Amino acid sequence: MTETDQPAGGERAVDAVRRAPLAQTTAEPRAVAPRAALRSHPPWSHGAPQGNGEHLYAALDLGTNNCRLLIARPEKRLRRRGGEMLRVVDAFSRIVRLGEGLSRNGRIGEEAIERTLKALEICRDKMEARGVTRARLVATQACRGASNSDEFTDRVVARTGLEIEIIDRETEARFAARGCGALVDRDAESVLLFDIGGGSTELVWLARPNDGAGGPLELRDWTSLELGVVSLAEHFGGKCVSADVFAAMTDQARQALTPFARKMSQRRRCARFHLLGTSGTVTTLAGVHLGLDRYDRWRVDGLWMSNDEASRAIARLRAMDFHERVANGCIGPQRADLVLAGCAIFEAIRELFPASRTRIADRGLREGMLLELMEADGALPREF
Numbered sequence: 001m002t003e004t005d006q007p008a009g010g011e012r013a014v015d016a017v018r019r020a021p022l023a024q025t026t027a028e029p030r031a032v033a034p035r036a037a038l039r040s041h042p043p044w045s046h047g048a049p050q051g052n053g054e055h056l057y058a059a060l061d062l063g064t065n066n067c068r069l070l071i072a073r074p075e076k077r078l079r080r081r082g083g084e085m086l087r088v089v090d091a092f093s094r095i096v097r098l099g100e101g102l103s104r105n106g107r108i109g110e111e112a113i114e115r116t117l118k119a120l121e122i123c124r125d126k127m128e129a130r131g132v133t134r135a136r137l138v139a140t141q142a143c144r145g146a147s148n149s150d151e152f153t154d155r156v157v158a159r160t161g162l163e164i165e166i167i168d169r170e171t172e173a174r175f176a177a178r179g180c181g182a183l184v185d186r187d188a189e190s191v192l193l194f195d196i197g198g199g200s201t202e203l204v205w206l207a208r209p210n211d212g213a214g215g216p217l218e219l220r221d222w223t224s225l226e227l228g229v230v231s232l233a234e235h236f237g238g239k240c241v242s243a244d245v246f247a248a249m250t251d252q253a254r255q256a257l258t259p260f261a262r263k264m265s266q267r268r269r270c271a272r273f274h275l276l277g278t279s280g281t282v283t284t285l286a287g288v289h290l291g292l293d294r295y296d297r298w299r300v301d302g303l304w305m306s307n308d309e310a311s312r313a314i315a316r317l318r319a320m321d322f323h324e325r326v327a328n329g330c331i332g333p334q335r336a337d338l339v340l341a342g343c344a345i346f347e348a349i350r351e352l353f354p355a356s357r358t359r360i361a362d363r364g365l366r367e368g369m370l371l372e373l374m375e376a377d378g379a380l381p382r383e384f
Contacts, residue, residue, distance in 0.1 A: 055377060056089065058127050058135040059369035060120075062164060064099030064142040064198025064230050065338070066280070067119040068092070070366040071130050074379040086370055090130055094119040095334040099142035099199045103231040108146045113155065120160045134377065136369045138167045138175075141199035141228065169224035172365065173202045177219050179367030180278050181206070183302055183359050184217060188272040192264075192353045195364060196279035196345050198230040198338075201253075203260055203349075205267060206276075220267070223260040227253060227345065229281065229338040238337035239322040246318060249344035254351065261352035275353060278361040280335060281342025286360045287330030289313040294329035301362035307350065310358055314343045 058071045071090040096116040101109050127135060143149040143166045153164050167175075176195045184191050190207035204222045208215040236249050286300045289309055305313070317339060320328065325336035350358075374380040 055134045055379065056130060056132050057370050057373050058130075058132040058137075059366040059373070060123055060135070060137040060162075060164075061365045061369075062096075062098065062116070062120075062137075062139040062143070064102070064140065064200070064228055065095055065097055066198070067094050067096045067098075067116060067123065068366060069123040069126060070370065071126065071132060072370055074374045086367060090126055092119075092123060092126055094122070097198075097230065099146075099228075099230050101234070102142055102146055102199065103234050106146065107148045108142060108152050113152055117156065117159050120156060120162055124160045124162055134373055136373055137162055137164050138365070138369065139164045140167065140172050140365075141197060141226070144168075145199065145226070169200070169202070170222065172200075173204050173222040173224060174219060175365040175368030175372075176202055176278060177204045177206060177217075177222075177368070178371055179364045179369075180276055180361045181217050183276060183361050183363075185272050185274055185359070188274060189268060189270040190220075191274055191276050192349075192355070193276045193278070194349055196277070196281045196342050197228045199226065199228040201225050201227045201256075201345055203257070205264055207267070221264065225256045225260075227256045229341040229345070232341035232344065233338050236341070238341055241318070241340045246340060246344055249341055250347045253345040253348035257348050257352050264353070273355055275349065275355045275358040276361060277346070277358055278364040279342065281339060281346055282358070282360050283362050284330050284335060284339055285310065285313045285317070285343070285346070288316055288328070292330055297362045300360055303360045305358050305360060307356055307358075310346070310350065314347065317343060 054073065056071065056073050058069060060070075061068045069090075069092040070088065072086040072088050075087045096112065096119050098108060098112050098116050100112045101107075139149075139153075143152065143164070146152065149166060153166070156162055156164050173195075177193055180193055184206065190205065193202075193204040193206055195202040195204075202222065202224045205220045206217045207220045209218060232249055232252070235252075236245050241249075283295070283297070283300050286303050286305060287295045289305060289312070290299060290303075292299065317325070317331075322336055325331045325339065326333045328336075331339055371380065
């Protein structure tokens, strides 16, 4: 479990990723509708800074499986890498399974909506309690693909006062790259970033200018596939996964990933080329690899795993039955039926994009959103 209801504390360094021509200009954050029961104008709807003249920022990522909130303020310190800093004030994550059943009927179900609304109420309350003054609140694949997404977002506004922005695939890929860029090997000429989500998987090719080490990263190419742990597990079953079922999952993932792999096959890869993974799948694998009794993001975020270590962690997970996965402190009941589907996608990625190592990121979209908000306000300098 990458994050639970998490108290304030800690800080994270997040460096810039240079935007490539694919990137769009940063959109102005959507206005937040009033919360009628509390006040007519939530503070982040008009963007007034706190008493010290500084904004407090929030980013909310509503995915197919998770609802995640990050509240942070900008902080620039003199560090060896000279990058921007985010000082985390508060964080929250809850598995809501918004996309449950979506692959079968094309709609977000009532139970999933209710679970999500309860999580969003907590997010709203945290933003209000902390005094957030600037926020970006986004939804991804489940809301992109559901026939009743407009109905759902209207209910979110009515119940919580939060106006959720449904972002496109390119924006999602850009945010992921922006948030994870600090973890790229500074001597690598190129890397493949992947984000295995509940309803989609994003792949982003990052490279240095002229394929040389040491320069800023550029987003050179990307793809987003309707392939995620929830949809794959619902199709094949996620509780009892035999060798044949796992092979079938991996084959489906391989077929979906192959066109992008062929497109990237001629791209230059130096000896330090590596994979960079941001998702519950890879953070769970990292926790299993480390033998943690319970998930610890401070030990996982930034961890390097060799190809052999990743293979052994996957084999260890595949050897567990459903009840053993439920009992594992890094998996738990909410991920036990999804994690092997994620492992199958990861296996296909490793096969099609061979690399000797993978770096694990417990960061991504939210950090990318926060950096862009802060830069747009001038709270952090633009370095490109």
